[in-house]
Every structure is written in C-alpha cells, then in structure tokens.
Amino acid sequence: MNNENYDYLSEQVKMTGFGEALESLLKEKMASGEAEFSLGHQIRYGEKQMDFNLNFSKSKTQDNYFFNSYDATLTKPGETVSNRFYTDSRVTAKEAFNLLEGRSVEKKYNRHEKITDGDKVSYKPIKDSTYNTWLKLDFNDADSNGNFKLDKLSFDMEKKLDGLPIKQLLNDDDRAALINSLKKGNLHTVTFDINGENVTRMISANPRSREIGIYDQQGSPVKEVKQAAPKADVSKEAKQGEKKSNAENVKNTAKKKAGAKQRVR
DSSP, X not given: OOHHHHHHHHHHHIIIIITTTTHHHHHHHHHHTOSEEEEEEEEXXXXXXXXXXXXXXXXXXXXXXXXXXXXXXXXXXXXXXXXXXXXXXXXXXXHHHHHHXXXXXXXXXXXXXXXXXXXXXXXXXXXXXXXXXXXXXXXXXXXXXXXXXXXXXXXXXXXXXXXXXXXXXXXXXXXXXXXXXXXXXXXXXXXXXXXXXEEEEEEEEETTTTEEEEEOTTSOBOOOOOOOOOOOOHHHHHHHHHHHHHHHHHHHHHHHHHHHHHHHO
C-alpha cells in the first residue's frame, strides 16, 4: 500500500467533512488492492439523517487510489432525496445536506485554460485566477442516473443583507460569522429589530430569486420584514417643549407688567 497516498486520501476525506472515523477502514480497503470500493458513513442533523457512500478507484498505472465522488441521501419525515457529488466540486458533507434541503452554497473555484493536443482536450488551472459562484440543485433537471443538475448562480448576498434590520450585522464578529454560515448554505437564526422589538427569525441565501429567505421558528416563510422606523427622541422633544413653554411664559409675564405700568400712569 502507498502510505503517502493513504495520508493524502485520509486528509481529503477529513476536509470533505467526514472526520477521522473512516481512516482504519480506508487503510484496510487500500491494502486489499481492490480496483474499486465504497465506504459508508452516516450523520444526523436533528430529526434528519444523511447516509453517504464514498467512492474510491485505483489507478490503472500506479499504486494510487482516487477519492472520486460520494453519494448522499437525505432522509427526513415523509421524504427521501439523493444525489452524487464529485470531489472536484469541493462540496462538503454539511454543504451536501444543505443543497439537498433546497438551499444554496457559495464556492470559490479556479478558472481553467483549455488546452488542445490533437484529439485530446484538457484544462489547466490559471494561476491566481479564481471566481465565486453560488451552487443550487435543480430538482426539475436530473440526468439518466437520477443526479440533479448543479446550477451556478451569481448573487450579491451582502448587499441584500444590509437592507435588513438584523442586529447581528451591527457587530463585526457576528456579521462575519453570519455571512460565513449563509455561504455554507446554513439556515441561520438571527434577531430582527422590528418597530423597536426583538423578533427571532431564521434566514438563508436565495440566489435564484436574488433575495434573503426569511422564516419563522417553525420554518414557515415570512413574506415581508419592514425596516424599523426610527424612534422619536422623547427627552429632546420634551426639552424643546419646555423651552417653548418657558419662553411663552416669560413673554406673557412681560406683557402683563407692561400693561400694569400703563394703568398706573
């Protein structure tokens, strides 16, 4: 067995979100020399369950294995949905869960240069040339194997966020954590300032409609959240009223004194 290849693959599996639980089984399968094999894994998110099969194949020319893809199946009350994710998409296990839930994930990819050599076509990464894109599964467009098309969408999420009265946006650390969570496709709990009251909502990024999805604690969509109206400065208004009243009293007193002097004369 190629130990360097094993170290690389175990790290790749770990970085894809499957932790270290599969390391011993991975080593066992690689040592067996099988041409292809799969490793099963399971993760629960509350009442929802994700079942994974990680797919590996051996090089035909070298003593190396490749982690090619993984099959993910989401099971929740009344529904089961599956899809295959290829490792070159760099979609993690949790991001696969979020995509199967119908949400979107932002990823950064390298741009590639097309290279043609006779009948052979290959793509070479362009150094220091990257782009960000949002991924979303199109459940209405599946291939012959039942795998859904992974759409790439553009979306200025931060601009949309800044138009909402969310308290977490007022603190730099909270803002960064919120943005990072939404980019991973999470449904994130936030606090809205609505007419001076704190209201708990859940939000997610929705690039397809170019909006921020807003939901109540039960997960039902909230159609509209209005920007909180600015509070009146009661103390300032009171002071202004008091000043005005005092000025009027002084003015009236001066008139009375003037009238009294005229009567005395």
